[in-house]
Structure formats: structure tokens, C-alpha cells
Amino acid sequence: MAEKTVPEFVIAGHPNEGKSSVLSTLTEDDSVRISPYPGETRKCRSFPVVVDGDEIIRFVDTPGFQNPLRTLKWMQEYTGPSKDIITTFIDEHINDPAFKDDCELLAPIDRAHGVIFVVDGSRPIRRADKAEMEILRIIGRPRMAVINCKKDQEQFIGSWQEEFRKHFNTIRIFNSCRATFRNRIDLLKSLKAIDQDLSTLLDSVIESLMADWKARRQLSAETIVSMLRDILGYTRQKRLGSANKIGEGRLKERLLGDYRTFAKERERKAHDAIRKIYKHNLLDAALPGHSIVQEDLFSKRTWEFLGLSKRQLIVAGALGGAATGAVLDLGHGGLSMGLFSVAGGIVGGLGAAYGGKELLSGRKILGISLDKETLRVGPVSNIQLLYILLDRAFIYFEHVTNWAHGRRDYENASKELLKRQKMGETSSWGRDRHKICQEFFKTVTSKDTDSKDLGAELAFRSLVEDSLRNIAG
Numbered sequence: 001m002a003e004k005t006v007p008e009f010v011i012a013g014h015p016n017e018g019k020s021s022v023l024s025t026l027t028e029d030d031s032v033r034i035s036p037y038p039g040e041t042r043k044c045r046s047f048p049v050v051v052d053g054d055e056i057i058r059f060v061d062t063p064g065f066q067n068p069l070r071t072l073k074w075m076q077e078y079t080g081p082s083k084d085i086i087t088t089f090i091d092e093h094i095n096d097p098a099f100k101d102d103c104e105l106l107a108p109i110d111r112a113h114g115v116i117f118v119v120d121g122s123r124p125i126r127r128a129d130k131a132e133m134e135i136l137r138i139i140g141r142p143r144m145a146v147i148n149c150k151k152d153q154e155q156f157i158g159s160w161q162e163e164f165r166k167h168f169n170t171i172r173i174f175n176s177c178r179a180t181f182r183n184r185i186d187l188l189k190s191l192k193a194i195d196q197d198l199s200t201l202l203d204s205v206i207e208s209l210m211a212d213w214k215a216r217r218q219l220s221a222e223t224i225v226s227m228l229r230d231i232l233g234y235t236r237q238k239r240l241g242s243a244n245k246i247g248e249g250r251l252k253e254r255l256l257g258d259y260r261t262f263a264k265e266r267e268r269k270a271h272d273a274i275r276k277i278y279k280h281n282l283l284d285a286a287l288p289g290h291s292i293v294q295e296d297l298f299s300k301r302t303w304e305f306l307g308l309s310k311r312q313l314i315v316a317g318a319l320g321g322a323a324t325g326a327v328l329d330l331g332h333g334g335l336s337m338g339l340f341s342v343a344g345g346i347v348g349g350l351g352a353a354y355g356g357k358e359l360l361s362g363r364k365i366l367g368i369s370l371d372k373e374t375l376r377v378g379p380v381s382n383i384q385l386l387y388i389l390l391d392r393a394f395i396y397f398e399h400v401t402n403w404a405h406g407r408r409d410y411e412n413a414s415k416e417l418l419k420r421q422k423m424g425e426t427s428s429w430g431r432d433r434h435k436i437c438q439e440f441f442k443t444v445t446s447k448d449t450d451s452k453d454l455g456a457e458l459a460f461r462s463l464v465e466d467s468l469r470n471i472a473g
Contacts (some may be wrong), residue, residue, distance in 0.1 A: 003053075003424045005201060006048075006055050006056065006057065006058055007057050007058070007113045007114075007198065007202060007205065008046075008057075008058040008059075008060065008108075008111070008112045008113055009057070009058070009059050009060070009112055009113060009114050009115065009116050009191070010059075010060045010062055010105075010108050010109050010111070010112045010114075010115050010116065011023050011059055011060060011061055011062060011116050011118060012062050012064075012065075012105060012115050012116070012117050012118070012132075012136070012174075013064060013065075013117055013118040013119055013132070014064045014065060014068075014119070014128065014129065014132060014304050015063070015064030015065075016064070016120075017064070017118050017119050017120045017148065018118055018120055018148035018176055018406075019061065019062070019064070019118045020032050020033060020061060020406070021034050021148065021176040021177060021406035021408075022116070022118050022146060022148055022174065022176040022184040022406060023047060023059050023061050023185065023406070024176070024404075024405045024406035025177075025179050025404045025405050025406035026049075026059055026184060026187070027047045027048075027049050027059055027405070028049075028278070028279045028405050029047055029279070029405060030279070030280060030281055030282050030283070030405045030406075031054075031281065032047065032061065032405075032406070034406065034408055042104055043063070043104060044060055044061065044062050044063070044104055044105070044107065044108050045060070045061045046058055046059075046060050046061075047059050047060070047061060049205075049209075050210070051208045051209065051212045054208075056204070056205050056208045057188075057202075057205045059116075060108045060112065061115075062104065062105040062108065063100065063101040063104050063105055064105070065101065065102055065105060065128070065131075065132050065135070066098070066099060066100065066101035066102050067098055067099055067102055068102075068131040068132045068135060069127070069128065069129050069131050069325045070098075070099075071089070071102050071131075071135055072131040072134055072135050072138075074089060074092075074093075075089065075135060075138045083137060085138070086106050086107075086109060086110040086139060087110060089102075089103070090103045090106060090107060091434065097436075099296045100428075106139075109139065109157060112141065112355045113142065113195070113198060113201070114141060114142040114143060114144065114191065114194050114195060114198065115136055115143040115144070116143075116144070116146055116191075117132070117133070117136060117143060117144070117145050117146065117168070118145050118146045119145070119146070119147055119148065119160060120148055121147035121148060121149045121154065121156055121157045121158065121160055121173070121246045122149075122154075123156060123319075124156050124159065124219040125156070125159055125160060125163055129163075129363050130163065130471055133145075133163070133166075133167040133168070135169065137167045142169060142194035142195035142198065143167075143168055143169060143194060144168060144170040144171070144172060144191055144193075145160075145164040145167070145168040145170070145171045145172070145196050146168060146171075146172050146173075146174045146187070147160050147161070147164075147171070147173045147174070148173070148174060148175070148176050149173045149174065149175045149184060157173065160245060169193060169194040169195075170190050170191070170193045170194050172186075172187055172190050174187055176404060176407075177404050177406055177407040177409075178404060178407075179404045179406075180401075180402055180404075180472075181213055181401070183453070183454070185206060185210070188202055188205060188206055188209075189202070189206065200368075200464060207294065216277050216278065217465060217468050217469060217472065218465055219277055220277055220397060220468055221461055221464040221465035221468055222461065223270050223273045223274055223277070224270060224274075224390070224393045224397075224464050225457070225460060225461045225464055226270070227267060227269075227270035227389065227393070228386060228389055228390070228440075228444065229262045229444050229457075230266050230384065231262075231266050231267065231380070231385070231389065231445050232379060232380045232386060232441065232445050233378070233379045233380075233444045233445055234259060234262060234263070234377075234379060234380065235376065235377065235378035235379055235447075236255055236258065236259070236376070236377045236378060237374050237375065237376040237377070238251055238255060238374070238375050239373050239374050239375075240373045240374070241288065248375065248464070250374060251375055252377075252466060253333070255375065256377065258377075259377060259395050260297075260298055263296075263298075264297050264346065267297060267389060267392070267393075270393065271293075271393070274393075274396065274397055274400055275385070275400050278400050278401055279405070280334070280400060280403065280405070282410065283400065283403055283410065293392050293395050293396050293399070297388070297389075297392070302388060302392075303384070303388065305424070306386040306387070306388045306389035306391040306392060306424040306426075307384045307385075307391060307424060307427070308384065308387050308427055309427065312427065379444070379445035379446075379447070380445055381445070383437070383438070383441045386437060386440075386441050387424070387426045387437070388423070388424075390424075390426050390464070391424030391425055391426055391427075392465060393424060394424075394426075394468075394471060395424075395425075396426040397468055397471060397472065398471045398472065401472040402472070403469070425467060425471075433463060436456075436459050436460055436463050437460065437463075439453065439459065439460070440456050440457060440459070440460035441457035442456070443456045444457070451465065
């Protein structure tokens with residue numbers, strides 16, 4: 001059986017032009033060392049892209065050209081066979097410290113399927129740049145030029161494009177710090193144009209990446225649904241009796257506190273799982289405490305900001321007859337603002353619709369009931385929590401899937417999140433989607449295990465996956 005051919009591309013260019021940033025984004029590997037100082041990369045390093053255990057494509061990080069003008073002069077004077085130009089250059093210069101980086105850079109080019117030449121489009125063209133382009137032209141390997149573009153510094157892009165047309169098969173503008181999955185796929189499609197022999201190989205790579213992206217989206221949807229199933233269906237019970245000396249009020253407060261802790265930790269684990277699905281190891285450390293995703297799940301701000309409006313919640317509740325209780329007994333046991341802290345706003349609106357006094361008296365909160373001497377907590381009785389958890393998951397998912405791996409300004413993560421939290425995703429949903437949510441809510445919060453509706457859960461998971469596809473492509 002013939003060994004599978006793995007396409008290999010060398011990332012080349014001048015030091016400190018964004019080569020490592022482009023590489024990190026293309027490979028979804030945030031372990032790639034990126035430094036603002038020139039010459040950080042001194043040795044070639046191979047970065048494979050692996051899907052389902054199989055390497056599908058490989059990129060090689062290289063040091064920048066050290067002496068492009070002298071290297072070009074040698075190549076212009078070379079008279080041997082063109083196919084041996086790289087090996088001959090290396091043989092003659094391998095022991096010369098002045099050409100150490102150039103030899104290290106050229107070695108993998110000799111065996112690669114193609115070269116991706118990266119430049120910083122925010123600066124003007126220099127003499128050394130033209131020398132590097134001419135070196136690659138003389139070598140004759142299939143090659144693509146990538147202008148690593150910064151959106152706020154585009155004044156030199158036109159001149160770069162004009163110069164590149166003299167030396168390269170294909171030219172792409174690619175912002176390695178803002179590139180999405182679709183941008184990465186588009187760049188790979190452009191690589192097919194540098195050599196027709198690469199077309200079949202790269203078609204296979206693109207097909208594998210698309211299938212992997214879909215599988216990750218499905219896994220993310222299942223992660224979110226599993227989180228909701230656990231948080232909404234949560235139940236605990238405790239006997240009062242003479243052995244329990246803390247009393248009903250304090251026991252209820254303790255059980256509600258346990259639930260708050262459980263729900264927040266379960267949500268955190270779900271978000272962490274999504275982050276790992278998309279191969280981010282460094283991003284999470286910078287998530288801001290003041291974003292709506294990091295805001296306490298049970299804070300007043302969270303409940304006023306996300307989920308459905310008062311009118312939408314009332315309409316949605318009417319669709320399936322699901323409970324829309326306040327979830328918190330504001331008037332019992334001294335628990336005011338204890339669980340969800342939603343006084344006014346949402347609770348007030350629901351109270352007006354369903355008879356405020358009875359709702360706010362909270363005789364049934366979070367499914368709390370006292371059966372003889374057993375105090376039972378759960379499952380959740382307010383569907384608004386489902387919408388809030390969904391909105392937070394969608395915001396986090398969008399943030400993670402759109403943060404390029406080559407980006408290192410983690411201190412700006414808060415600004416990115418704030419841009420994405422103007423309105424919860426679920427607030428724009430129509431009647432059909434709310435109906436699916438209602439059915440899912442009823443089945444996961446049902447106390448009767450025999451009444452669990454697998455079809456309702458499957459429909460809801462499909463809804464979540466469809467939403468994720470709209471968010472991240």
C-alpha cells in the first residue's frame with residue numbers, strides 16, 4: 001500500500017514579519033512562540049495539522065533570511081543545474097556563521113511542496129525584500145505571497161501587491177490575528193493555484209478540515225446540551241427530622257447555596273470543554289471578570305441582560321405551558337436576592353402577568369417542596385435560566401472560535417467579548433424555536449423518568465448546533 005503523501009509548506013520571510021503568527025493561526029497551535037523581537041526563530045520546526053489521528057498537512061516555521069543580498073548575488077552567479085541550486089548553496093555555506101539562518105531556511109524548501117512568503121503589509125518595501133522575492137523566484141519552487149495585513153495600517157498594501165505580481169503565482173491578504181476558519185480555508189484554496197499537482201492533495205486537506213470543523217461544532221452542541229440537562233434537571237433532597245438541628249430555613253438556604261455552586265461550576269466546565277475543543281490553551285486565562293460571560297450567573301445584571309425580555313418570556317411560556325416561576329422564594333426564609341437576584345425587572349413583569357403576590361411568595365421555588373420531613377430542591381422551574389445559559393454559551397463559543405491562535409493580545413479579550421454581548425442570541429428567536437426549547441425544558445425538568453422525551457432532546461440539540469453553525473460557520 002502506497003504511503004500517504006502529506007503536503008508540506010514552508011513559511012518563509014524576513015525576521016519579525018508575522019511568520020510565526022500566520023503559522024500559529026493556520027495550525028491552530030497557540031504554543032508557537034511569537035515575539036516582537038527580530039530573529040526569535042533560529043531553527044526550523046515542523047508543525048503538523050492532525051485530524052482524527054492522521055496528519056493531513058504540515059507547515060514548517062523557519063528563521064528569516066540573514067543575508068538576502070549576498071545570497072541573491074551567489075544565486076545569480078550560479079551556473080550549475082537549477083535543481084541543485086539549494087543543495088549546492090548549503091554545501092558551500094553551511095560552515096559560514098554569516099549564512100547560518102539562510103542555510104537553515106533553504107533546507108526545507110528543497111523538499112517542500114511549496115513556499116508561503118510572509119511580509120508585514122504595514123511597512124514599505126525595502127531592498128532586502130526584493131532580494132528575498134528574487135531568491136524564491138530563482139529557486140523555482142511553487143510559491144504564494146501572503147501580506148500579513150493589519151486593518152488599521154493598509155497604506156502599503158498596493159505597492160506590495162504590485163511587486164509580488166512579478167515574483168509569485170498567487171497573492172493573498174491574510175490578517176493572522178483576525179483570521180476565521182473560513183479565512184484559513186480560503187487561503188488553502190488559494191494554495192492550489194501555485195501548482196496544479198497540488199490540487200488533489202489540498203482538496204483532501206480542505207475536505208478533512210471541513211469535516212473536522214463540523215464534528216467539533218456537533219461536540220460543542222452536545223457539551224452545551226449536557227450542561228443544560230445537568231443544571232436544569234438538578235435535584236437534591238435532605239431529611240429534616242430531629243437529627244437535623246439547623247432547621248428548615250437554614251437547610252433550604254444551604255441547599256440553594258449548593259445549587260448555585262453546582263450550576264456555576266458546571267457552566268464553567270462546559271465553557272472550558274468548548275475552549276479545548278477549539279485547541280485554545282492560553283486564551284481562557286484572560287477572560288475578563290466584567291464581561292457578561294464572566295458575570296455571576298445569578299446576578300441581577302445577567303438576568304436583565306440575557307435571555308428573553310419580559311414580554312418574550314411570557315409569550316414563550318404560553319406556548320408550551322412550561323412553568324415560569326421566579327425560581328427564588330423572595331419572601332421565605334430570609335433568602336431575598338439569594339439565588340437569582342432578579343427583583344424588579346423580570347420577576348416583576350412575570351408577576352404582573354401571573355398574579356404577582358402568588359409568584360413572589362415563592363411557594364414553589366426551584367422545585368422546592370417539603371414532603372413530610374424531606375426537603376427537596378429541584379428541578380428548575382423557570383425556563384428563563386435555559387435561555388440565559390444558552391446566550392452565555394453562544395457568546396463564549398463565538399469568542400473562542402473567532403479568536404485566532406496567532407493572536408497574543410489576550411489583554412484585549414474583554415473588549416472582544418463586550419462587542420459580542422449587545423444582545424442575547426435567543427432574544428431574536430421565533431415561535432418555532434421557543435416551542436423546541438419548551439419541550440426540551442419540560443423533559444429535562446420532569447420528575448417522572450418515564451416521561452423523558454428523547455425526540456425533544458434531539459430536536460433541541462439540532463437547534464443548538466444550527467445556532468452554532470450560524471455563529472462560527
